[in-house]
Amino acid sequence: MHPSPAEAPRDPEASRDPEAPRDPEASRDPEAPRDAEASRGGIPEEARGSPELAADADSGSAPGPTPAFDFWRAIYERRSIRRFKSDPVPRELVTQVLHAGIWAPSSCNYQMWDFVVVDDPAVNARLAALSTQMGNAPVNVIVSYGRDFSEDAWANIQSASAAIENMSLAAHVLGLGTFWITQTGDKEKVREVVGLPEDRLVVAVLALGYPANPPRSGPKRRPLERVAHWNHYAGKPIPGSPDPEDWDADSLAVYQRARVLNGLRHNKPRAWEVSALETALDALVPDGREPAADPASAPRWLDVLPCTGIVTERLAKLRPGLRFDVVERTSEVADFVAARVRPRAATYGWPRASAEFAAPPDAAYDVVSCVYRLENLRASERAELVADMARWLKPGGTLFLAFVNARSFHDLAEWARARRGGLGGVEYVLAPDPSIGPFRSLRSSDVEGFARSAHLRASGSVGLHAAPPREEIDFRARNSSARARSFAQFASSIARAAEIVPGARSSRGRFQFRAYTR
Ligand SMILES: Cc1cc2nc3c(=O)[nH]c(=O)nc-3n(C[C@H](O)[C@H](O)[C@H](O)COP(=O)(O)O)c2cc1C
Numbered sequence: 001m002h003p004s005p006a007e008a009p010r011d012p013e014a015s016r017d018p019e020a021p022r023d024p025e026a027s028r029d030p031e032a033p034r035d036a037e038a039s040r041g042g043i044p045e046e047a048r049g050s051p052e053l054a055a056d057a058d059s060g061s062a063p064g065p066t067p068a069f070d071f072w073r074a075i076y077e078r079r080s081i082r083r084f085k086s087d088p089v090p091r092e093l094v095t096q097v098l099h100a101g102i103w104a105p106s107s108c109n110y111q112m113w114d115f116v117v118v119d120d121p122a123v124n125a126r127l128a129a130l131s132t133q134m135g136n137a138p139v140n141v142i143v144s145y146g147r148d149f150s151e152d153a154w155a156n157i158q159s160a161s162a163a164i165e166n167m168s169l170a171a172h173v174l175g176l177g178t179f180w181i182t183q184t185g186d187k188e189k190v191r192e193v194v195g196l197p198e199d200r201l202v203v204a205v206l207a208l209g210y211p212a213n214p215p216r217s218g219p220k221r222r223p224l225e226r227v228a229h230w231n232h233y234a235g236k237p238i239p240g241s242p243d244p245e246d247w248d249a250d251s252l253a254v255y256q257r258a259r260v261l262n263g264l265r266h267n268k269p270r271a272w273e274v275s276a277l278e279t280a281l282d283a284l285v286p287d288g289r290e291p292a293a294d295p296a297s298a299p300r301w302l303d304v305l306p307c308t309g310i311v312t313e314r315l316a317k318l319r320p321g322l323r324f325d326v327v328e329r330t331s332e333v334a335d336f337v338a339a340r341v342r343p344r345a346a347t348y349g350w351p352r353a354s355a356e357f358a359a360p361p362d363a364a365y366d367v368v369s370c371v372y373r374l375e376n377l378r379a380s381e382r383a384e385l386v387a388d389m390a391r392w393l394k395p396g397g398t399l400f401l402a403f404v405n406a407r408s409f410h411d412l413a414e415w416a417r418a419r420r421g422g423l424g425g426v427e428y429v430l431a432p433d434p435s436i437g438p439f440r441s442l443r444s445s446d447v448e449g450f451a452r453s454a455h456l457r458a459s460g461s462v463g464l465h466a467a468p469p470r471e472e473i474d475f476r477a478r479n480s481s482a483r484a485r486s487f488a489q490f491a492s493s494i495a496r497a498a499e500i501v502p503g504a505r506s507s508r509g510r511f512q513f514r515a516y517t518r
Pocket residue numbers: 078079080081133180181182183184218219262
């Protein structure tokens with residue numbers, strides 16, 4: 001692409017077809033004073049088009065042996081490797097990988113990439129201190145690009161990315177593994193650790209090494225017929241909106257399946273969320289703490305829309321006296337969650353069921369739970385799900401509901417985050433972690449209304465966190481200035497003091513838990 005418009009008047013490239021063949025010498029004024037140029041460290045006053053080809057320019061021969069490898073196998077078999085052997089990688093091999101990188105296309109053929117290969121364990125340890133992701137491989141390649149080049153349409157990032165992909169494929173062919181890291185922590189600190197000048201933008205880091213336990217198959221891809229269109233787009237995109245009203249059930253199913261199968265399952269719930277859940281469970285579902293003598297005849301628990309299964313796994317550990325089943329939107333997600341509990345859970349489908357993925361049996365469960373999942377649904381679907389959950393309960397059984405209270409600091413925090421220019425869109429909504437789709441907090445009165453319509457009777461209620469706990473503030477403010485952090489801690493300590501006001505937690509607590517019986 002082209003240089004940014006701001007630079008256009010000075011830049012002869014701007015009026016030029018970027019794809020036209022060029023002669024670097026053609027635009028040079030042979031009379032131009034070379035001395036002045038030398039005094040500027042060789043930087044010409046006027047841009048002269050693409051960088052000059054020096055005598056040692058690379059003409060494209062691989063610097064080492066190129067093993068025969070089927071092109072299509074390289075495309076389909078390359079995997080992100082997140083665990084590496086500690087064996088060092090010979091520099092000749094690394095060089096060959098880098099060389100494949102410089103033969104990627106780049107915007108205007110500027111080739112303003114610079115790679116810093118870190119194979120010194122001491123320097124890698126400093127990188128790992130910035131992000132643990134850089135602590136896995138014996139080699140980290142810091143991929144940078146000229147910050148002010150090709151900014152238009154992010155062509156600098158696109159060019160660096162093309163180089164990264166070339167390197168990833170070359171590494172695979174050479175028997176190495178790579179891992180494309182964007183979660184590098186503060187990229188400016190990465191730049192400083194490896195001594196890159198300020199005008200280099202760190203785009204990503206490519207971890208490189210010999211794979212330990214490479215995955216046999218990759219995470220599934222969205223099907224081509226959904227992704228590719230001929231002449232005119234005719235698809236249904238996954239919404240980026242955090243508002244459940246913008247989502248239909250199928251889009252949510254596709255989105256959650258992709259998130260779970262692609263790695264969300266590895267997330268850990270936050271400690272303050274887990275302890276709130278445990279407190280509520282002890283109050284509302286106290287039985288079943290002892291392991292069942294005969295799991296086959298143990299009371300049964302259905303966890304509804306568990307998605308990652310992180311909470312299901314926790315519930316099953318806390319209540320080993322019950323046998324867990326799960327109901328999910330897709331069989332892949334249901335199967336994934338089922339394998340997180342012992343004995344393996346039976347799996348059911350909602351809202352679509354089929355012969356192979358049936359709806360849960362009616363009146364079969366002693367406990368049905370739904371933890372922060374009504375919030376993902378459209379308003380019209382919430383009452384429907386509560387009615388279905390009531391049907392799945394045995395008479396006398398307990399429906400255990402957890403939801404985020406709209407009349408709490410939650411919505412205020414979300415609003416403040418958006419105002420501060422925080423990342424928007426469905427990926428970043430403030431919800432109990434991990435966030436797995438659109439999310440709208442609920443009013444207690446709405447939940448009570450759903451329960452009444454489903455002929456459920458309230459049997460218990462717990463509200464917690466009328467103010468954010470100290471550890472949550474520390475976590476959320478971790479990237480803010482020290483002043484902002486202490487202000488946030490101060491404000492929340494005042495709010496926490498107000499928690500002793502009778503009824504503060506039950507009416508204003510962020511986390512609300514309800515038990516209903518049928
Ligand atoms: C731009 C980009 C950034 C990525 N950043 C990360 C990352 O920070 N952490 C991570 O675990 N994986 C990261 N990945 C790897 C993807 O998760 C991975 O490519 C994807 O799940 C597909 O798996 P596969 O590479 O094995 O085919 C990144 C990939 C790309 C293209």
